Amino acid sequence: MSDIFPKWTNQLPLKIAVGLALTGTLAVGGVWYYFTPKYTRVGYQPIQPVPFSHAAHAEQMGIDCRYCHSAVDRAWYSNVPSSSTCMNCHSQVLATDPRLELVRQSAKTGQPIPWVQIHKVPDFVYFNHAVHVNRGVSCFSCHGRIDQAVEVRHEKPLSMTFCLDCHRNPAPNLRPPEQVFNLGWTNDAALQNAAGQKFVHDWKILSLQSCSTCHR
Amino acid sequence: MKTIPPRCPEPEGGRQYWRSLDQLAETAEFQEWVAREFPAGASECSDPVTRRKFMKLMSASFIFAGLGLSGCRRPEETIYPFSRLPENYTHGQAVYYATARPIRNQVIPLLVKSHEGRPTKVEGNPQHPDGQGATDAHTQASLLNLYDPDRAQRFTQRGNEVSRPVALDLLAKLGKDQAAGGRGLSLLLDQDGSPSRERLLEALRKKFPEARLYEYEPVDFNIRRTSATTAFGQPVEPVYRFEQARVIVSLDADFLGTEAGSWKSIRGFAKGRSADQPQAGMSRLYMVEALLSLTGANADHRLRLPASLIAALATRLAAVVMGGVESADARSFAASLNARINKADLEKIGVAAGQDAPGWIERWVDGCAQDLLANRGRSLVCAGYRQPAAVHALAHWLNALLGNVGQTVDYRQAKAGHDGTIAELAQALQRGEVDTLVIVGGNPAYNAPADLEWEKSQRRAKTVIRLGYYEDETFASCDWHFPAAHYLESWGDGRSPDGSLVAMQPLIEPLFGGMTALEFLARLGGFEKTSAYEIVRETFQALSPGGNFEEAWKKYLHDGYRPGSLNQAAAPVVPDWKAGEGILTALQPVAPPSSQKLEVVFHLDYSVDDGRYNNNGWLQEMPDPITKITWDNAVLISRKTAAELKVKNHEEVEVTVGSRRVRGPVWIQPGLADYTLGLALGYGRRRTGRVGNQTGFDCYPLRSSAALHCATGAAVKATGGRGELVCTQDHWSMEGRPIIREATLKQYAEQPDFVKRLNLEVPPGGQPLYPNPLDKAREKALHQWGMVIDLNSCVGCNACVLACQSENNVPIVGKEQVGKGREMHWLRIDRYYTADPLLAQDRKTTRPEREQAAEHWIDNAQVIQQPMMCQHCESAPCESVCPVNATVHDEEGLNVMAYNRCVGTRYCSNNCPFKVRRFNFFDYNKRPFQNHQLYLGPLAKKPQDELELVKLAKNPDVSVRMRGVMEKCTYCVQRIEQAKIAQKIQAGASGNVEVADGAIRTACEQACPAQAIVFGNVADPNSRVARLKKNQRSYSVLEFLNTKPRTTYLARIRNPNPALPDYYEVPLSTREFEAGNGTHEPGGHAGSEPAQDHSHPKGSH
Structure with missing residues (x-):
């Protein structure tokens, strides 16, 4: 009989049990990690070297997004302003505030301010800011009410599904061009649907879902 | 388990429509090459790391990766914005600057793209009237030289690094010490047409009247100027207008390839060959040459003739033409020319050309001459740089007598050269007359004529100071070495072939503190202004009189050239018959070469030029347009000669000329003149960078001052060794279907639908085997992209191949990997040979190679x-x-590739009928490729300096692919998307989103000097591409497979002369197709009707 079950089979049940346990743990761990918003960095809010408040600048003082992010409607990249842009006002306003020491230093010495990057798509994704904001997609669609943020936070997942949801059905996210940088603008749901459909038709907005739209 | 790269198999014997001698031979090895998806070894894991060891390594690395969890979180990254934004700078927006690439005494006007301050792509300047956007392969690849980690990066004294101020002090001191008017100071300069440099040298001559200036280039195109000066008795040089010519006779002039200004010539030549405008006429090209060049490959009639006999043929040609013109002087000169060459001599030439039928060669030359006479004012005769001055002079006179001056060729006033030659400098050095030798550019220790024994001579100078781009052979015997700046780092100027003033401006600060020649010379002369910028501005001020200088300067830099700045007016020229005596003396008859006394022809390499691009990986890996050999040069030899000398491909031979000898592997090449050896310059460098190291063999040791381009009396002996050559021509073969279609001009006029007659039968049903799921989506899309390639314009110059490589971040893989068929070029140029099936006896049976090699038809192939x-x-x-x-x-x-989805099954490549997909077998971007380091396992990395520099050359708009991913041509999807986005931004809140025709130019289209490639929206019936697709010459490759390619081709048209003995009524490929289709594939694919009577070429044998 010893031929039927060789000796090594003695440990087989144990091995199977350990294997199953490992697999189970990995599956739970995988779901725990990958299926949470944290994986897509929603809520990521690092401490920035200068405590810049969008709320104070954009919401309270009503400075247009494009005053600082000047290339957003021209280039794929929405630039972080240079220190000299800050100093346009801060050479007069809060000129001695200790919180702005780094900005003053940077403008003086030419050393850049090391801002921590929050929003990032993978390198093989070629996202273009300009084409979105020029065609009626507001900053709000991806960045939320960033104009009210005291500290910038990763608001939306910016995952492939997130992009595709809108690319499949662009109408809900299309605004009249003059409201693109007005993040507080809202429209009645029914009206928005009709207006969005009209924009899609009039502006020849295509539901671009090919790989080549974003990947090159 | 050492991996041995598979050899290209050896030829045996057989059929007539073939890509290589091997395919012709239908050897078993070749059959295997064709049948396999990738060549043997390409898809096997046969490296020293066994599969078991690999598994061990990989599992270990996974465990470590898991422990560290380093890959789980995105790393924190920092944004560093400018503290002060430069004016007009937009991050992410590429900027273009007009500049120019200097090459010998010309420049190529360019528009260079810069991403965030680093130049990433070189394109031709579309505004400049000379090239209108044309570039060549060297220009495309010159970008890589900027980021070459092996560039000279330091100032050195006897090989030890010194600081820049110390070196500059030396230069300033040198200038001050020349109190005695510069006695003992000698300058050796490379060629440069820069007016600023000319001005500085003039000032130097004034300041140091005793100093001596010498100029040296290993290949010097100034013979055009010197010979024209002799022929016309005034200092002039020719500027050709190939677009105007209807008959072109080229005497060994490879004006589409290695001659100066080929990028401009190609554009002109392609314009003159338009087959669709019958009223304008199509040009006819006669080529006489020893080697098979690109120009020869595009000729309507080609004669292969040993280089030394071309003078005799030119004598006969000139005699006939001059005898037919009105001028009495010409007629009397024709008589003396006729006396130089009798019937027997002519017959000897015919035999040397492989045509022993009596009277054959006479009919060829006379037919050619009559064609010239019939096209007075619309013909052009040009001679190549390898030919002696007498041949050039005859060509100049013929142009003048035929009334071509002012029509197809202009003679512009030129400055006579007044610098000494390198031979004179060597003598001065030997006599000890040179205390200080200053070398600006060049690499004389490598490429000076062998009889000068340059390195020894150079050491005779007390101090040698050099400005050089590499620490190369010349560096080794220099006392002081200054790093030179790349042209993209330099202010400068120059003149384009038409003579207009072209600006050169830097796109980047010198990466390694290199100096421009202008700054170097200014510091040497101790001049007030030493910055190249100021020097160039001053020159421009002097050359552009009047007006608002600042505005003119700005416009000059913006446009890249100054319109109307031709300072050399066209000159009326008349033959100076006094020179006739000298020419006649030079035209002594010579004995044809034989197997004992071979002739060696040195030629510029299509890849590395004269050696200056030896360390450029893109150019090294670029297959030679004719031989398709990469990474090497070879001893090119005709089949007949190889058989007589009993040598085979890859066998190493020793070539002896006098007492000098070199060794190199043999490559048998159809189309070569018999008893001629073709040796490419520029390889076998003794000291070069890591790319050029151990590539090819050096043939400069055979070159002497007396025989710079062509040496006679050479002997060849097999050494018994082997030198593996790697050749891409058998890879990705298409098995002789009617892939390329062509007709003669006459045939095209009679049967405009000849292209359709070559169609193979579509399988029954007519439905495509592979339906496109997006067929419905197509109706909604605004654009449908497509491309047309005009084979009638394409000359095969490779500019597109390198433009694609530069634009799309295509890596190089190294010689060993190319040998396995793993080259990554998205765009390749297939080169096919065809020969007349009726000329081959008994073409079904396989005969020994040696027997077949004796048949001459094989060497008169069409390309x-x-x-x-x-x-x-x-x-x-x-x-x-x-x-x-x-x-x-x-x-x-678009057929798109999502790299991140690809798991590397390679099924797609297997199923692709065009074999255009490329697989990343290794992480070619990260791995070192030389010295087999590819196989050091996953830990092998490029050295950091190399990696960082090579990164700078990448196009940020295209993903860099990694190991295990398939890739292929994307129609430059990044350019398409950018154009669409730009149009949408412009449209804003409107529906005007259709991209205008011509707004997207793919990299290959943009680079093409022949404008053979047109890309656009086929859905728009008015677009260029849609109109071209309606052309009657339009066809798609392998149309019977019903895959409906978006890239279609326009058939080629040949224009042979019925008066010539090698006239053909239909191109040989058509004849071969018709003959082969009947016998090779009985019963099937008989869709084509017999198009023509298979008339035998008259008197071919």
Whole structure:
């Protein structure tokens, strides 16, 4: 009989049990990690070297997004302003505030301010800011009410599904061009649907879902 | 388990429509090459790391990766914005600057793209009237030289690094010490047409009247000027207008390839060959040459003739033409020319050309001459740089007598050169007359004529100071070495072939603190202004009189050239018959070469030029347009000669000329003159960078001052060794279907639908095997992209191949990997040979190679070139076999690759009928490729300096692919998307989103000097591409497969002369197709009707 079950089979049940346990743990761990918003960095809010408040600048003082992010409607990249842009006002306003020491230093010495990057798509994704904001997609669609943020936070997942949801059905996210940088603008749901459909038709907005739209 | 790269198999014997001698031979090895998806060894894991060891390594690294969890979180990254934003700078927006690449005494006007301050792509300046955007392969690849980690990066004294101020002090001191008017100071300069440099040298001559200036280039195109000066008795040089010529006779002038200004010549030549405008006429090209060049490959009539006999043929040609013109002087000169060459001599030439039928050669030359006479004012005769001055002078006179001056050729006033030669400098050095030798550019220790024994001579100078781009052979015997700046780092100027003033401006600060020649000379002369910028401005001020200088300067830099700045007016020229005596003396008859007394022809290499691009990986890996050899040069030899000398491909031979000898591997090349050896310059460098190291063999040791371009009396002996050559010509073969279609001009006029007659039968049903799931989506899309390639314009110059490589971040893989068929070029140029099936006796049986080599028809092959890349089939076979949907269609008709989905099954490549997909077998971007380091396992990395520099050359708009991913031509999807986005931004809140025709130019289209490639929206019936697709010459490759390619081709038209003995009524490929289709594939594929009577070429044998 010893031929039927060789000796090594003695440990087989144990091995199977350990294997199953490992697999189970990995599956739970995988779901725990990958299926949470944290994986897509929603809520990521690092401490920035200068405590810049969008709320104070954009919401309270009503400075247009494009005053600082000047290339957003021209280039794929929405630039972080240079220190000299800050100093346009801060050479007069809060000129001695200790919180702005780094900005003053940077403008003086030419050393850049090391801002921590929050929003990032993978390198093989070629996202273009300009084409979105020029065609009626507001900053709000991806960045939320960033104009009210005291500290910038990763608001939306910016995952492939997130992009595709809108690319499949662009109408809900299309605004009249003059409201693109007005993040507080809202429209009645029914009206928005009709207006969005009209924009899609009039502006020849295509539901671009090919790989080549974003990947090159 | 050492991996031995598979050899290209040896030829045996057989058939007539073939890409290589091996395919012709239908050897078993070749059959295997064709049948396999990748060549043997390409897809096997046969490296020293065994599969078991690999598993061990990989599992270990996974465990470590897991422990560290380093890959789980995205790393924190920092944004560093400018503290002060430069004016007009937009991050992410590429900027273009007009500049120019200097090459010998010309420049190529360019528009260079810069991303965030680093130049990433070189393009021709479309505004400049000379090239209108044309570039060449060298220009495309010159970008890589900027980021070459092996550049000279330091100032050195006897090999030890010194600081820049110390070196500059030396230069300043040197200038001050020349109190005695510069006695003992000698300057050796490379060629440069820069007016600023000319001005500085003039000032130097004034300041140091005793100093001596010498100029040296290993290949010097100034013979055009010197010979024209002799022929016309005034200092003039020719500027050709090939677009105006209807008959072109080229005497060994490879004006489409290695001659100066080929990028401009190609554009002109292609314009003059338009087959669709019958009223304008199509040009006819006669070529006489020893080697098979690109120009020869594009000729309507080609005569292969040893280089030393071309003078005799030119004598006969000139005699006949001059005898037919009105001028009495010409007629009397014709008589003396006739006395130089009698019937027997002429017959000897015929035999040397492989045509022993009596009277054959006479009919050829006379037919050619009559054609010239019939096209007075619309013909052109040009001679190549290898030919002696007498041949050039005859060509100049013929142009003048035929009334071509002012029509097809202009003679512009030129400055006579007044510098000494390198031979004179060597003598001065030997006599000890040179205390200080200053070398600006060049590399004389490598490429000076061998009889000067340059390195020894150079050491005779007390101090040698050099400004050089590499620490090369010359560096070794220099006392002081200054790093030179790349042209993209330099202020400068120059003159384009038409003579207009072209600006050169830097796009980047010198990466390694290199100096421009202008700054170097200014500091040497101790001049007030030493910055190249100021020097160039001053020159411009002097050359552009009046007006608002600042405005003119700005416009000059913006446009890249100054319109109307031709300072050399066209001159009326008349033959100076006094020179006739000298010419006649030079035209002594010579004995034809024989197997004991071979002739060696040194030629510029299509890849590395004279050696200056030896360390450029893109150029090294670029297959030679004719031989398709990469990474090497070879001893090119005709089949007959090889048989007589009993040598075979890859066998190493020793070539002896006098007492000098070199060794190199043999490559048998159809189309070569018998008893001629072709040796390419520029390889076998003794001291070069890590790319050029150990590539090819050096043939400069055979070159002497007396025989710079062509040496006679050479002997060849097999050494018994082997030198493996790697050749891409057998890879990705298409098995002799009617892939390239062509007709003669006459045939095209009679049967405008000749292209359709070559169609093979479409399988029954007519439905594509692979339906396109996006066929419905197509109706909604605004654009449908497509491409047309005009084979009638394409000359096969390779500019597109390198433009594609530069634009799309295509890596180089190294010689060993190319040998396995793993080259990564998205765009390749297929070169096919065809020969007349009726000339071959007994073509079904396989005969020994040696027997077949004795048949001369094999060497008079016609050559056709075809650019081949992803055809973007509408019903793409690659897509339906991809298990992970990594290659799919988009709604605008692109066959796209999602690299991140690709798992590397390579099924797509297997199913692609065009063999255009490329697989990353290794992480070619990260791994070192030389010295087999590829196989050091996953830990092998490029040295950091190399990696960082090579990164700078990458196009940020294209993903860099990693190991295990398939890739292929994308129709430059990044350019398409950018154009679409730009149009949408412009449209804003409107529906005007259709991209205008011509707004997108793919990299290959933009680079093409022949304008053979047109890309655009086929859905728009008015677009250029849609109109071209309606042309009667339009066809798609392998149309019977019904894959509906979006890339279509326009058939080539040849224009042979019925008066010539080698006239053909239909091109040989058509004849071969018709003959082969009947016998090779009985019963099937008989869709084509017999198009023509298979008339035998008259008197071929």
